[in-house]
Amino acid sequence: MTRPAGNPLDLRAWLETARSLGELKDVKGADAKLELGAISELNVKIDAAPALLFDEIKGYPKGFRILTCSTASPARLSSILRLPVERLHHELVQKLRGRPKGWQAEAPKYDPLPVETGPVFENIQSGKDVDINIFPSPLWHEKDGGPYIGTGCCVVTKDFDSDWVNVGTYRVQAFDKNHVGLDMIPGKHGAIQYDKHMKAGKPFPVAIVIGCDPLGYLISGIEVPFGMCEYNYIGAILGEPVQVVQGELTGLPIPAGAEIVLEGYCHPGDVKTEGPFGEFHGYYPGKEGKAPVVTIERVYYRNDPIIVGSPPAKPPNDYSYSKAVMRSSLLFDALLAAGVPDVHSVWAHEIGGARMFNVVAIRQRYAGHARQAGHILNQCGVGAYMSRYSVVVDEDIDPSNLQEVMWAVATRTDPETDIDIIKRGMGSKNDPMFVAYRYNAPFNSKAIIDACRPYDHLHEFPEVAEASKELQAKVREKWKDLF
Ligand SMILES: Cc1cc2nc3c(=O)[nH]c(=O)nc-3n(C[C@H](O)[C@H](O)[C@H](O)COP(=O)(O)O)c2cc1C
Structure with missing residues (x-):
């Protein structure tokens, strides 16, 4: 029996799909400091908002790009979910009915498929050469506590006392060239795994995928059941396993076609002030808080890497x-x-x-x-x-x-x-x-x-005072020009 080829979660293949749908716009010369975030925020509020691919970002080399608004239309969302492309919202909702239940049931059949290498290893930074400042980390909102390199990201972690690998979307603040902050709300699966490591006084291995096929963060950003790996769930949607390479440092599985991956450890007691950050409900909630620090010891990235950004804000927002x-x-x-x-x-x-x-x-x-x-x-x-x-x-x-x-x-x-x-x-x-x-x-x-x-x-109970469905249909038919 031949094994299925697997899928490396390559963002670039999906970008071609988005372009062929007429739903991808190129934007050149924006500033990662506030401008890029504000453009994305305004974009998502217009009808039929396209996805935006920012290039020639002020102060960064051509080719170091950021994608936003990737999941914000029925056509793009249906293509990401590998459903027939639906341009109408109601059609998409109809098509989706019952699918998550099916994907969840099928997930155990789709363990990720380890492969030797992949495009993610085209460039590697290691040890003292690690410098995440080569990437454009946006300052998304005016009152954010700093730039956030991870929004539409997938944070890969492993349980302390089992083989369970979790992939969750948690925001990632860029602190300096080799440190980031990870905001995992208590009770989230990554936070549970982190707590177990800290209780045992052990470093917590982390691989942060900053950009891959948007299916990655779409699924790592929803509540997949406790104990289930999001890669399996994604595999069920794809109908083939996710191809993963092993991180050199932690051995954590990383999508072979990922754009940028930051790999390192959270060390016991190493926490730092994080935030504030404009949130999905439309507010900066409270003051900054404390979050685990990830010390990054390896960075893997493709040539001309693309960050997948998904900035929250007052709804409607990016996601x-x-x-x-x-x-x-x-x-x-x-x-x-x-x-x-x-x-x-x-x-x-x-x-x-x-x-x-x-x-x-x-x-x-x-x-x-x-x-x-x-x-x-x-x-x-x-x-x-x-x-x-x-x-x-x-x-x-x-x-x-x-x-x-x-x-x-x-x-x-x-x-x-x-x-x-x-x-x-x-x-x-x-x-x-x-x-x-x-x-x-x-x-x-x-x-x-x-x-x-x-x-x-x-x-x-009183009857509703509205023309009956039959009468409405008849009138609409006869008075087409009016409606
Ligand atoms: C773009 C985006 C950003 C998110 N940021 C955070 C965050 O910073 N912290 C957090 O705990 N959850 C965040 N979430 C929600 C979690 O991703 C979501 O609750 C998910 O189920 C967490 O994974 P888990 O169930 O494996 O813990 C975010 C979701 C999205 C889509």
Whole structure:
């Protein structure tokens, strides 16, 4: 039996796809200090925003490039997910339905495939020659604590007492030529592995992939189950394993086609002030904090390397669209897995960073069905972190349409009975409201808004005053020019 060839997660192959879709724009001469971030931020707010490939960045050699906005359209996102290219958002969501569950089930079959070498080893810096300042690390936002070399990155780490390799997206602040800071929120898989090493007084090996096929950070940036390696999950999407080379220093697996990789160790007790940083919910949360320092001992990079940047900011931002699509799909699967019947659709709104304002539409089957769906949406594995509002609506409401959702909230709820509050839920120190809580740890409170018609009064609830679907279709057909 022949083994499949594998996939090195080469970004350049995907860039050609994006170009052929007409969705890649070249930008020359921008300054990595603030300008590049602001251009990307403004770009993503326009309709049909392209991905941006920055070259000739002020003060850096031609060819040292930065890509942003890679996942921000249905066509680009569907191509990254290896689905038939969909230019319409609703079509993409339809195509994605049930896929994450399938990918997760298939993942164990796709262990990464070790290969001898790959383009990532075209250039190697070692020991005292390490200098990450040759790469353009952007200062993305005006009030950031410094330049961030890692945003759309994949941080590869290994468990202390098992073979579990984790790949997570955690921001990476560039401190100096051979030190970076790693912001892993407590509870994230990388943070759990780090804590185990620190408790044992052992250095924590890290390989930071600064740029590869955007499928890399798309998946390392979502909640893949505890104990599962993201490379396996990516392999299931590709239908072939990820080709990896071994880091010379740590032996950690690195995509063979990666653009830049920083390899080194976090040493016990070595932490440093990190941040602040403009976040996905649209704020600089609080002051700077402390983060583990990675001392970099090897740098591998391709000729003319490309950093994949994905700067967060007030939504819509660089990755809020892809997060909304991916998390909505994961939440849908989680509700089904928890046994909630008749779930029509789910939407994790970009305005809440795809975490803080989520809506599920159900067809009510029994008393308590709506609350069950709302509580699980708010508390399931993929949904609990930083969730704030879960809204449950009937199936006549499109959960991705805020106008309709808020109409249901305004007209189908009695606040006294239809809002449940969960206290001391899973929050975050990065929550902009954290400053106002009286907690000593990152708890938050959560509201479940049951905006379904009251189940025990369905038979007498007033009819919606809107032209019926049939009448609308007839009128649209006859009065085409008007609509
Ligand atoms: C562009 C981007 C940046 C992110 N930055 C961070 C970060 O700095 N710290 C963090 O803990 N999570 C961050 N996340 C969210 C995590 O990647 C996400 O929760 C992921 O599930 C973490 O991987 P893990 O489940 O293996 O821990 C970021 C996600 C994206 C897409």
